[in-house]
Amino acid sequence: MKITKESGIPLIGYLAFGIIDRGTNLLQVRASSACNFNCIYCSTDSGPKSNCHKTQFEVEVNYLIEEVKKVVEFKGEGVEINIDSVGEPLMYKDMVKLVKACKEMKGVYKLSMQTNGSLLTDDIINNLKLDVINYSIGSLDEELACKMFGVQYNVKKSLEDIEKLIKKGITVRLCPVWVPGLNDEEIPKIIEYSKKVGAELGIQKYEIYKHSRKVKGVKPLNWWKFGKKLEEWEKEFDVKLKMTRQDVKIVKMDRVPEVFKKGERTQVNIVAPGWYNFQMVGVARDRCVAVINCEAEVGDLVNVKILDTNNNLYLGELA
Numbered sequence: 001m002k003i004t005k006e007s008g009i010p011l012i013g014y015l016a017f018g019i020i021d022r023g024t025n026l027l028q029v030r031a032s033s034a035c036n037f038n039c040i041y042c043s044t045d046s047g048p049k050s051n052c053h054k055t056q057f058e059v060e061v062n063y064l065i066e067e068v069k070k071v072v073e074f075k076g077e078g079v080e081i082n083i084d085s086v087g088e089p090l091m092y093k094d095m096v097k098l099v100k101a102c103k104e105m106k107g108v109y110k111l112s113m114q115t116n117g118s119l120l121t122d123d124i125i126n127n128l129k130l131d132v133i134n135y136s137i138g139s140l141d142e143e144l145a146c147k148m149f150g151v152q153y154n155v156k157k158s159l160e161d162i163e164k165l166i167k168k169g170i171t172v173r174l175c176p177v178w179v180p181g182l183n184d185e186e187i188p189k190i191i192e193y194s195k196k197v198g199a200e201l202g203i204q205k206y207e208i209y210k211h212s213r214k215v216k217g218v219k220p221l222n223w224w225k226f227g228k229k230l231e232e233w234e235k236e237f238d239v240k241l242k243m244t245r246q247d248v249k250i251v252k253m254d255r256v257p258e259v260f261k262k263g264e265r266t267q268v269n270i271v272a273p274g275w276y277n278f279q280m281v282g283v284a285r286d287r288c289v290a291v292i293n294c295e296a297e298v299g300d301l302v303n304v305k306i307l308d309t310n311n312n313l314y315l316g317e318l319a
């Protein structure tokens, strides 16, 4: 579903598209929700094989740029725009234009992106004006990479792209999800490769969330065990792996005002099916609200009780 300015659908309030302001200088921008991978550990259960997302969203580029600009103006100087997605950001055809416009916004000092990297082309690499790419590469062994990503995956192409990005002056951070028992032997290889090519590292702890895909037989490590292993690798390879908010320069910053209070009842106009099958998207007070367990239809006006308002992401149920 294409979200245009004319649709009247606001770009704040819903997880699967638009702008997420968590009250820091890091502003998440989500242009589209689709993904081309089927990672067996995916925290959002994304990708073509997923059967829990019946609707995909894509925001029209000029509308998105206009709304991002407003939020950046509100927040002031020193904003990092992080292009991410509940799917794969590079599924968005207007990404080069979006990144260029964000880069030119007064107040934005840095642009970063989370990506599986598979859709990078020489043309995109040459024109994408990013400062940092967080590249999710989980294995240098092709067979295991294909198993982890649930699709055919070309390790050689990924490594070539990574080296091209670095040559272009883009900081590449290799961000494997470490799934204990699955890619343990790959992490040291990725660390060594990062040293060879001059990439940074951001090893991610495998987590299980409410809607994630679960890797059979694997339990997430606790933070203590995860930290201990990172310390071991730090010593063994003489690299820095443990990151703090200071390292990534995230600081508190004014948040776009929240418009609902938890527990409040309100009326919302149903404008679209939700990203999750059991949700609909409602609109009120210039915000989107995810209405769970909702059988109303597009165009209906329904009464909703607001269940959650965290970070201007609104969740409600029929009241």
Ligand SMILES: C[S@@+](CC[C@H](N)C(=O)[O-])C[C@H]1O[C@@H](n2cnc3c(N)ncnc32)[C@H](O)[C@@H]1O
Pocket: 035, 041, 042, 043, 044, 084, 085, 086, 087, 088, 089, 114, 115, 116, 134, 135, 136, 175, 176, 177, 204, 205, 206, 207, 208, 209, 212
């Ligand atoms: C949902 S993905 C979206 C961006 C892009 N598709 C990608 O995979 O890089 C956002 C980040 O979450 C990470 N991720 C996905 N599932 C995870 C899980 N179960 N535990 C920890 N990190 C996870 C991905 O590796 C990626 O860095």
Ligand code: SF4
Pocket: 035, 036, 037, 038, 039, 041, 042, 043, 044, 045, 046, 047, 086, 087, 088, 116
């Ligand atoms: S982790 Fe990223 S690439 Fe993998 S399925 Fe999820 S959204 Fe897609």
